[in-house]
Amino acid sequence: MTRRVKKINTSGRCMQGELVDKFKRIFARRGRSIILAYDHGIEHGPSDFLENPDSADPAYIVKLAKEAGFDGLVLQRGLAEKYYDGSVPLIVKLNGKTNLYTGEPLSVANCTVEEAVSLGASAVGYTIYAGSGYEWKMFEEVARIKKDALRFDIPLVIWSYPRGGKVKDETAPEIVAYAARIALEVGADAMKIKYTGDPKTFSWAVKVAGKVPVLMSGGPKTKTEVEFLKQVEGVIEAGALGIAVGRNVWQRRDALKFAQLLGKLVYEGRKVEELAGEVQ
Ligand SMILES: O=P(O)(O)OC[C@H]1O[C@](O)(COP(=O)(O)O)[C@@H](O)[C@@H]1O
Secondary structure (H helix, E strand, O other), X not given: OOOOOOOOOOOOXXXXXXXXXXXXXXXXXXXXXXXXXXXXXXXXXHHHHOOOHHHHOHHHHHHXXXXXXXXXXXXXXXXXXXXXXXXXXXXXXXXXXXOOOOOOOOOEEOOOHHHHHHOOEEEEEEEEOOOOOOHHHHHHHHHHHHHHHHHOOOOEEEEEOOOOOOOOOOOOHHHHHHHHHHHHHHOOOEEEEOOOOOHHHHHHHHHHOOXXXXXXXXXXXXXXXXXXXXXXXXXXXXXXXXXXXXXXXXXXXXXXXXXXXXXXXXXXXXXXXXXHHXXX
């Protein structure tokens, strides 16, 4: 249980420190969490949808998250506005950038916390590229967003992706651990960080994340299903709350079947070797 920090909040709406518990109540009802990420249309472009063309349709994704029994769905405001049907708790991703941009890593907000709440969001997301020459701009913006998140009593999820500057390998253990600590220190109520490649080094990132729950970012689709399932098994062992995954689910043609396998691993605590007969 997160210690309640007794602090008078001007709007009287919520006390600092409670939003971690609120996030877990909504996005980890079974003690663990699988969130379907789908902000790739802006981040990577429609090429991400080519392997499984059905995934280009936001309605397909919303249905997938619901049928898979996932805890949450990440959408940018435009998709939330046009396709969100309330069937799965929503995280509105407040900032985004395209990969057409080749300057210093920078992702700025295109939606406010208030607008996200009006779209039905149960949490908001924001990416910070620590290391970038623009990190100061994202730190400034996330401070304003954090203030609004407290005012609107809505958890803030930080996509903590150090990029630029001294960052040579975004999945290096010391970078992922640093990413986790940055999210904790700027006031994240949950965080998404990249996988270091093994449970031991990832557990250090979970440790330095302190009280803030960690979600592993899925990353590019693995060659085999077993490879991704083993990554997920590892991060759960390392103490993560769960995963926020996009490509490793909806880029597969049998997306729903694989999503249900993920659920057996994450929610039922099944082991990969037990599921071996069901995976490709
Ligand atoms: O900036 P990157 O490394 O391309 O990753 C961005 C993407 O990764 C995510 O954080 C997780 O999605 P994946 O599971 O497909 O990696 C998305 O929310 C985001 O669009």
